[in-house]
Amino acid sequence: DGIRAVLEGRLPNFSLEYAFPSVAEQRWFTLTATPMGNGRNEILVTHANVSAQKAAGFEAQENEGRFKALIEQTLAGIYITQDGFFRYVNPAFADIFGYDSPDLIVDRIPVLDLVCDRDRPLVQHNLQLRIDGNVSDVHYFFTGLHRDGHSVDVELHGRRFENLGRP
Numbered sequence: 001d002g003i004r005a006v007l008e009g010r011l012p013n014f015s016l017e018y019a020f021p022s023v024a025e026q027r028w029f030t031l032t033a034t035p036m037g038n039g040r041n042e043i044l045v046t047h048a049n050v051s052a053q054k055a056a057g058f059e060a061q062e063n064e065g066r067f068k069a070l071i072e073q074t075l076a077g078i079y080i081t082q083d084g085f086f087r088y089v090n091p092a093f094a095d096i097f098g099y100d101s102p103d104l105i106v107d108r109i110p111v112l113d114l115v116c117d118r119d120r121p122l123v124q125h126n127l128q129l130r131i132d133g134n135v136s137d138v139h140y141f142f143t144g145l146h147r148d149g150h151s152v153d154v155e156l157h158g159r160r161f162e163n164l165g166r167p
Contacts, residue, residue: 003033006043017050028054080163081111081127087163098147116143116151130160131167
């Protein structure tokens with residue numbers, strides 16, 4: 001139907017990816033149909049084995065799933081900050097600070113709101129050092145604030161990295 005639509009000018013081109021099981025393994029192929037543009041209602045049909053690329057994609061998804069499970073299940077609080085807000089926190093981080101879900105923190109709570117007044121200058125200074133690129137790694141202690149107001153002793157190991165093209 002897709003090739004017919006290209007021949008009749010209803011589609012500019014057509015592409016299809018499909019699996020073909022073999023005795024040894026499943027193989028993946030793409031079929032692409034593109035008008036020749038020669039005025040004779042002819043199309044160019046290409047057929048390519050994309051099994052290696054598909055396997056690499058499946059492997060990457062599997063690795064990403066394992067990494068996410070590790071981060072989500074660890075007892076250590078893990079976070080990403082930008083522009084003074086948390087852009088990602090894992091469930092352990094949310095729990096340490098008394099929140100039922102990371103969604104209650106991400107993009108809602110400013111970083112310094114989880115730091116006691118006395119230690120805010122220390123935390124702000126260390127954040128700024130990493131943002132400016134003056135240091136890539138920091139290790140220090142500060143007192144955090146639990147959601148219910150009690151203090152939380154925090155040992156922080158922080159590393160600067162680029163997230164969406166920004167520190």
